[in-house]
Amino acid sequence: MDIPSKYDPKRVENHWYDYWMEHNYFFSKPDKREPYTIVIPPPNVTGVLHMGHMLNNTIQDVLIRRARLMGKNACWVPGMDHASIATEAKVVAKLKEQGIEKADLSREAFLKHAWEWKEQYGGVILEQLKKLGCSCDWNRTKFTMDDDMSASVIKVFIDLFNKGLIYRGYRMVNWDPEAQTTLSDEEVVYEEKQGKLYYLDYPIEGTDEKVTIATTRPETILGDTAVCINPNDERYQHLKGKQVVVPICERVIPIIEDEYVAMDFGTGCLKVTPAHDENDKQLGEKHNLEIIDIFNPDASLNSFGMHYEGKDRFVVRKAIVKELEEKGFLSKTEDYINKVGTSERTKAVIEPRLSDQWFLKMEELARPALDAVTKTGDVKLFPKKFENTYRHWMENIRDWNISRQLWWGQQIPAFYYGDGEDDFVVAATAEEALELARAKSKNSELTSASLKQDEDVLDTWFSSWLWPISVFGGILEPDNEEVNYYYPTNDLVTGPDIIFFWVSRMIVAGYEFRNERPFENVYFTGLVRDKQRRKMSKQLGNSPDALKLIETYGADGVRVGLLLSSAAGNDLMFDEDLCQQGKNFANKIWNGFRLVNSWEVAEIEQPEASKMGLAWYRAKFNQTLSEIEDHFSKYRISDALMAIYKLVWDDYSSWLLEIVKPPYQKPIDRKSFDEVIDIFEQNLKLLHPFMPFLTEEVWQYIKTRSPENALVISEWPRVQEADANLIDSFSMAAEVISGVRTIRKEKNIAMKESLDLYLINEEKLSSNWDVVIQKLTNISSVSYVDQAVEGALSFRVKSNEYFIPVKGAIDVEAEIKKISEELKYTRGFLESVMKKLSNERFVNNAPEQVIAIERKKQADAEAKIETLEKSLASLEG
RNA sequence: GGGCGCUUAGCUCAGUUGGUUUAGAGCACCUCGUUUACACCGAGGGGGUCGGGGGUUCGAAUCCCUCAGCGCCCACCA
Numbered sequence: 009m010d011i012p013s014k015y016d017p018k019r020v021e022n023h024w025y026d027y028w029m030e031h032n033y034f035f036s037k038p039d040k041r042e043p044y045t046i047v048i049p050p051p052n053v054t055g056v057l058h059m060g061h062m063l064n065n066t067i068q069d070v071l072i073r074r075a076r077l078m079g080k081n082a083c084w085v086p087g088m089d090h091a092s093i094a095t096e097a098k099v100v101a102k103l104k105e106q107g108i109e110k111a112d113l114s115r116e117a118f119l120k121h122a123w124e125w126k127e128q129y130g131g132v133i134l135e136q137l138k139k140l141g142c143s144c145d146w147n148r149t150k151f152t153m154d155d156d157m158s159a160s161v162i163k164v165f166i167d168l169f170n171k172g173l174i175y176r177g178y179r180m181v182n183w184d185p186e187a188q189t190t191l192s193d194e195e196v197v198y199e200e201k202q203g204k205l206y207y208l209d210y211p212i213e214g215t216d217e218k219v220t221i222a223t224t225r226p227e228t229i230l231g232d233t234a235v236c237i238n239p240n241d242e243r244y245q246h247l248k249g250k251q252v253v254v255p256i257c258e259r260v261i262p263i264i265e266d267e268y269v270a271m272d273f274g275t276g277c278l279k280v281t282p283a284h285d286e287n288d289k290q291l292g293e294k295h296n297l298e299i300i301d302i303f304n305p306d307a308s309l310n311s312f313g314m315h316y317e318g319k320d321r322f323v324v325r326k327a328i329v330k331e332l333e334e335k336g337f338l339s340k341t342e343d344y345i346n347k348v349g350t351s352e353r354t355k356a357v358i359e360p361r362l363s364d365q366w367f368l369k370m371e372e373l374a375r376p377a378l379d380a381v382t383k384t385g386d387v388k389l390f391p392k393k394f395e396n397t398y399r400h401w402m403e404n405i406r407d408w409n410i411s412r413q414l415w416w417g418q419q420i421p422a423f424y425y426g427d428g429e430d431d432f433v434v435a436a437t438a439e440e441a442l443e444l445a446r447a448k449s450k451n452s453e454l455t456s457a458s459l460k461q462d463e464d465v466l467d468t469w470f471s472s473w474l475w476p477i478s479v480f481g482g483i484l485e486p487d488n489e490e491v492n493y494y495y496p497t498n499d500l501v502t503g504p505d506i507i508f509f510w511v512s513r514m515i516v517a518g519y520e521f522r523n524e525r526p527f528e529n530v531y532f533t534g535l536v537r538d539k540q541r542r543k544m545s546k547q548l549g550n551s552p553d554a555l556k557l558i559e560t561y562g563a564d565g566v567r568v569g570l571l572l573s574s575a576a577g578n579d580l581m582f583d584e585d586l587c588q589q590g591k592n593f594a595n596k597i598w599n600g601f602r603l604v605n606s607w608e609v610a611e612i613e614q615p616e617a618s619k620m621g622l623a624w625y626r627a628k629f630n631q632t633l634s635e636i637e638d639h640f641s642k643y644r645i646s647d648a649l650m651a652i653y654k655l656v657w658d659d660y661s662s663w664l665l666e667i668v669k670p671p672y673q674k675p676i677d678r679k680s681f682d683e684v685i686d687i688f689e690q691n692l693k694l695l696h697p698f699m700p701f702l703t704e705e706v707w708q709y710i711k712t713r714s715p716e717n718a719l720v721i722s723e724w725p726r727v728q729e730a731d732a733n734l735i736d737s738f739s740m741a742a743e744v745i746s747g748v749r750t751i752r753k754e755k756n757i758a759m760k761e762s763l764d765l766y767l768i769n770e771e772k773l774s775s776n777w778d779v780v781i782q783k784l785t786n787i788s789s790v791s792y793v794d795q796a797v798e799g800a801l802s803f804r805v806k807s808n809e810y811f812i813p814v815k816g817a818i819d820v821e822a823e824i825k826k827i828s829e830e831l832k833y834t835r836g837f838l839e840s841v842m843k844k845l846s847n848e849r850f851v852n853n854a855p856e857q858v859i860a861i862e863r864k865k866q867a868d869a870e871a872k873i874e875t876l877e878k879s880l881a882s883l884e885g
Numbered sequence: 886g887g888g889c890g891c892u893u894a895g896c897u898c899a900g901u902u903g904g905u906u907u908a909g910a911g912c913a914c915c916u917c918g919u920u921u922a923c924a925c926c927g928a929g930g931g932g933g934u935c936g937g938g939g940g941u942u943c944g945a946a947u948c949c950c951u952c953a954g955c956g957c958c959c960a961c962c963a
Contacts, residue, residue: 013923198961205963223963236963270962278963287962347961396889397958404959504957539896541956572911573897579956581897589912592925603922647899650911665922672921746929753929759920833907840907849943850904858904858944865906 015598017562020705025138031715034143036083038493044075045083045497047476052091053126054098057136057554059536059544059582063574066567067645068501069142073697077724083494084143085479087150088131092417092468093187093353099125115415122416141563141700150479152471160483161418161471162436169434173369180286181409183361185307186354189413190365194508196358198347205344209337210235210252213260219252220339222274224346227324230257230312231302234280236291239265241276255337257314264295286360307359366411366420376519378402386525387515390643391577394504394532401508410467417465424460425449473513476526497527504532531643534579557587564699565591571649593653594702600661601706604684610675617779618680621667624738625687628659630730637727652694660691667780690725740805741777747803748785751812762788763812766797770807770871796882807871824883831876838869
């Protein structure tokens with residue numbers, strides 16, 4: 009039977025994924041085993057697979073698959089996030105294409121469209137994750153707007169409201185005029201923009217004098233309700249108690265005094281617009297100023313904008329500057345770079361806006377979550393550096409604006425029965441609300457028709473912060489079997505960009521609603537960038553098509569490529585060459601299998617070389633395995649993979665297989681063969697979390713396996729003691745092999761021409777390795793001698809000296825040169841050692857062990873120098 | 886403006902409490918090779934005064950100071 013020399017991922021990947029699904033290997037339910045749980049960071053329902061997802065989910069799959077192999081009850085919960093702003097924007101855009109305006113639809117009609125959209129387009133990404141090999145328990149797929157998930161959100165809202173932690177407030181919020189909704193502070197991105205500072209003259213009422221203020225937003229003068237000076241400002245003492253006239257609208261406003269004003273910025277005179285600036289609003293409250301809101305929700309001017317009514321704020325800015333200039337109010341303009349808040353989602357410039365919003369008090373809630381990371385270590389962040397970021401945030405936490413002026417999401421369960429500030433109740437259903445409202449208003453005449461539910465929905469993160477609990481029903485049924493078994497989860501893998509949005513809030517929710525951490529470890533991946541360190545983005549078009557990559561390199565190749573150079577928290581400079589490396593590795597493993605598979609087995613004696621090689625590999629394997637375990641324990645996934653990569657490529661393929669390989673067209677002995685197969689299977693187990701498809705394919709090719717014996721559910725090898733002596737002595741033998749190969753190469757001696765090897769065994773190296781050396785270098789005899797062999801090529805390993813007599817004259821001069829160089833290096837080395845040893849203070853202060861090491865170095869170097877000098881003398885003599 | 890972090894071979898990074906050869910890996914590079922698993926390969930090789938300067942120490946890539954460059958987070962005085 010012919011096996012192709014190239015591994016073809018396309019041929020096998022779908023097959024094995026179907027096989028895994030068919031046999032329910034990813035399915036998890038509570039049992040006696042130890043659980044190992046990961047909840048997926050739910051991708052947006054609008055999302056398509058990009059490189060960030062690939063990296064993130066590959067890491068999760070590695071962790072889950074390894075846990076499964078370790079005999080744990082591995083449970084990876086997949087799902088999607090309803091992503092209110094993003095999704096609503098997509099649906100609005102789609103409707104617009106069909107000529108439908110959201111404003112013309114009822115809430116119910118819009119939501120119907122939204123759900124239709126979700127059913128039709130949503131969740132593509134989950135199908136794509138399957139292509140990547142993700143072993144999620146798909147039976148558990150959750151959506152943050154599933155009935156039970158929404159019910160959990162509402163329950164939590166009511167609970168927090170009843171605890172007095174949720175309040176309604178008329179506050180300055182970040183308004184996105186394009187999406188026409190509020191954003192939380194975290195959703196605002198500040199960008200440096202070249203702007204101008206306009207100096208405007210305000211006439212002082214009843215005089216010919218004027219006062220000059222500086223502003224970046226001249227259009228807001230129509231909302232001015234005061235001018236403020238610093239009471240300590242010598243320049244403006246004469247203005248105290250006076251009033252000024254606002255240009256254009258000619259409103260008369262007071263001059264107030266407050267130390268808040270910086271005397272050294274601008275003119276030291278500040279215009280106060282309480283409706284459109286957070287600081288101005290605070291000034292306004294302090295000084296009882298009128299609030300004049302001049303904007304419509306879309307940031308066009310309203311009737312306070314006078315002749316600018318209906319025009320956009322930026323249009324008005326230009327126009328009003330012109331008008332001010334014409335009328336002589338503009339004294340000068342300066343270039344000014346300021347940071348402008350923009351919407352993370354729509355990129356629109358944020359407008360500070362006063363409105364009724366819902367807030368969650370965070371300070372008290374945050375405390376246990378802060379301690380869990382910074383004090384008790386109940387929650388560990390990888391890499392650790394993010395603990396600082398986290399601490400800083402949690403220590404300065406602000407109240408969370410949880411209302412959004414959207415329809416797609418969980419509608420806030422507040423019901424109004426009157427116009428008073430406090431005329432509302434919070435309840436899960438309209439019926440309960442009515443009952444509460446009747447009691448609260450002491451009006452038994454109230455009917456459901458007179459109740460009006462709050463129009464707004466809750467911030468998407470207000471549902472996803474419950475994710476690790478709510479996916480197991482832990483909010484609605486806090487004592488159910490599932491949540492008791494799976495919660496707290498083990499590892500969370502996500503990006504550092506959502507540490508505040510999501511990670512910190514989940515920790516808060518965990519302690520508040522279950523009195524327990526939501527997860528033990530958080531692994532932060534880096535950002536996937538391109539070769540030039542640019543972020544991957546649609547606009548730049550530098551983001552490769554994820555599915556195309558899988559098509560080209562195979563899922564395993566892409567997984568390995570992504571993982572090879574991505575330490576936790578480090579950005580990954582993605583380059584397709586990495587996937588090529590992954591693909592090459594897959595092929596290497598494939599061919600390692602092909603070779604073994606081609607061997608004919610016979611009942612013959614096991615060659616000594618094979619016996620040695622196999623014993624050595626066992627030791628090497630165990631040594632590497634313990635390194636791998638160490639890497640995993642520190643979440644150094646790339647390092648773990650690299651260790652396996654080298655084990656399989658170098659130790660297994662290049663050394664072991666070459667050592668045990670039977671001569672051409674000769675059979676291999678049964679014992680060696682069985683052992684190689686066993687070793688290969690152990691390798692496949694280590695590789696499986698990283699390269700699930702290839703390894704399962706090969707695993708099932710080696711032997712016929714029943715579904716109970718699939719690789720995906722086999723057993724992760726246990727660390728056994730590694731024989732360090734075997735490893736050391738082999739590495740010396742490997743150097744000898746390398747020495748012979750170098751000579752062959754330098755002298756152009758073909759491999760098929762056999763050679764004789766002589767050695768002066770100063771190191772007392774065991775002769776057991778001779779058979780291995782002979783086999784790998786085609787040496788026909790090894791002889792132990794006391795003296796240098798005349799007229800032979802030579803090389804040294806430590807203080808051992810090796811000689812290979814060759815036909816014809818050797819190039820004495822070249823030999824002398826080579827030896828002289830080696831001598832020079834060794835003498836230099838010895839010198840550096842002696843410098844230390846002859847330093848009294850070193851000898852007196854350094855630990856004994858360190859001195860012993862230096863003495864050993866000295867002895868080795870001296871022995872080697874002696875050898876080299878002898879060789880040199882004999883050559884020159 | 887405040888805070889955190891980074892700077893080690895061409896590239897991406899290791900280097901664990903300062904001491905195991907005058908610094909390691911993978912990739913890339915160079916040379917040779919159609920050896921009967923694999924050219925998606927094999928063998929061999931070159932390449933770094935550990936960002937600059939100063940200090941502590943018997944000893945510094947590793948600790949301290951300083952300068953330079955880069956990145957991230959937070960704040961946001963018109």
